[in-house]
Amino acid sequence: MVNISLDSIKRPTLLVDEAICRENIRWMAEKAARLGVNFRPHFKTHQSKQMGRWFREEGIKSITVSSVSMAKYFNEDGWDDITIAFPLNLRESDEIIDLSDKARLNILVTMAEPLELFSRHKKNSEEPTGVYIKIDTGYNRTGLIPSEIEEIEKIINTCRQSYSLLFKGFLTHTGHTYNARCKNEVEMISKEAFRLLGSLKAKFDSGPDSLTLSVGDTPACSLLSNFDGIDEIRPGNFVFFDVMQTVIGSCEAGRIAVCLACPVVSKNATRKEIVVYGGAVHLSKESVFYVDKTIYGFVCTLSAEGWSEPLYDCYVKSVSQEHGVIKVSNEVFLSIRCGDLLGILPVHSCLASQCMGNYLINGTLAEAHM
């Protein structure tokens, strides 16, 4: 239920279905509680204070962000337990130190050297900053591999030698689950990650404060039914889901909570194509291989109540800067006129939100941090 006045939409507009969104939040929060893991949702997907409050209403107290500026933005709204799940950017050391005074802040490190430099910069008298070591469990983007014991020890020792750094544990992002196309694959990737993190915990867990193992990606957090040995999950995308997640199998299309409303501006009868105002600057250029072709979004119809199920005989064929080209069935072609609206479910909701910078929620425009 979206409650929109379709007539008021003049340009591409990102609609949020609050009910679906809240249902997604509740579902993941309940799952985390049931499985006994801390839920630290990644707020980079929505970047919205308003939606952050929907999480708070479900009892969520800890969050993940992907930049220092995003941490600041949410701290302003009362969030005081924040992990910046992005490698330590030394150029923002002052901002990190400042934020550590205002919140229980955790940073991520992938190497000892930058942490040593940060540690020298930070006075021992200042509030401690939590430190997670990023472990590469196969995604091969950032992080130490579990056998790099010497570097891991150096990081832990840097923390121990500083009163203002607190070693918290190991964190991984199994982003390679995005290449999976069924639950079994997601499970295999995740279980191997859990095993690798578990072996590090067994090796380094010595003090009275147990180390935390933190994992987080929407496919794993959606599909797995246990997180043995894991202490914390950090999914983000599930708040909106998107076409990519339906292709992976994380969700049904009915759980996608954002839809770009796009004015129809042109039609081509020969090619059975409809061109909408809504392109790469609104959706991003993210695409996914779906059944037998690369697509840039699912297509749906709009009403004052919200959007329809995807029209599976239509798809977004291409996007350029402001144009989206939609292949449609003959029936849809005949039913749509210039000036009508069509809905596009984005392939990647995190990037579409980032591109748009604001949402229409129950008829009211809500700014986000972008």
Next chain:
Amino acid sequence: MVNISLDSIKRPTLLVDEAICRENIRWMAEKAARLGVNFRPHFKTHQSKQMGRWFREEGIKSITVSSVSMAKYFNEDGWDDITIAFPLNLRESDEIIDLSDKARLNILVTMAEPLELFSRHKKNSEEPTGVYIKIDTGYNRTGLIPSEIEEIEKIINTCRQSYSLLFKGFLTHTGHTYNARCKNEVEMISKEAFRLLGSLKAKFDSGPDSLTLSVGDTPACSLLSNFDGIDEIRPGNFVFFDVMQTVIGSCEAGRIAVCLACPVVSKNATRKEIVVYGGAVHLSKESVFYVDKTIYGFVCTLSAEGWSEPLYDCYVKSVSQEHGVIKVSNEVFLSIRCGDLLGILPVHSCLASQCMGNYLINGTLAEAHM
């Protein structure tokens, strides 16, 4: 020459080299003057009032934009001859009518029906709106094909029957030059487009005011040495150029006028990869096949004077939301530390500018319309 204090850069920052930018503008303006075509640069690439003034200083008086809101933005800064090169969006009819009072405004139509609806909405007493018919000369995105004579006649008649619509001519965008990889291909595509437009002009040019034929894409406008029969060019990207244009052959890398300065946040010795703060939300996900692989940007070093020539043994291998992963040579790997900056020349400068929303020009942050 950029004149930046590198120490002041804390986050991904889009640097503009004003001298290169002004040189690109002057070069295209002089070329248009020499070849006897009106120069109506597309401002969607930079979307900046400040850079718009650099064009004005070269004597440019007419511009192209890709949205009604962009037309408004530039009209506020004194631009009063504007073509909105995007199919008529009926949902913005009121804004278009309002703008037609403030500027000589041209709109684009691809079908008769929306223009008829617009015409009924517009009072005959209001200032006239110029109308271009978009012709599809092979790009197959929007536009009528030249043989759709009946529809073209309908559009022209709609204009003739209205005191407030003025039929101006035919416009095409040969965006398929972006798939070309040498000058000959670009020439072949363009000449066919010119021939098709020319035949339409011959057919429909009857009145005392000659019809205008308008073309515009950076590859053609950069590489062609004549525009026989064409009245107007509308390139946009050339103001910055980018990696894509060097791959097509429109420019040398030395003429790229924007560079994303990115803090180095992680290194991987095994894979010889450097991870920077600078990803899809800064550069977009645009990629290009270069030599033997898909890349997301060229890499360069930075100094207070600006950026180096591209390091051709390095490239941006992938981008995720905030991360850029850069493959580097052994030498570069050893010379770069976390906390340093690296420069990335974007694959598509229009989208990178749109993602960033502002520029660092000679040490001062300049907001844009995004």
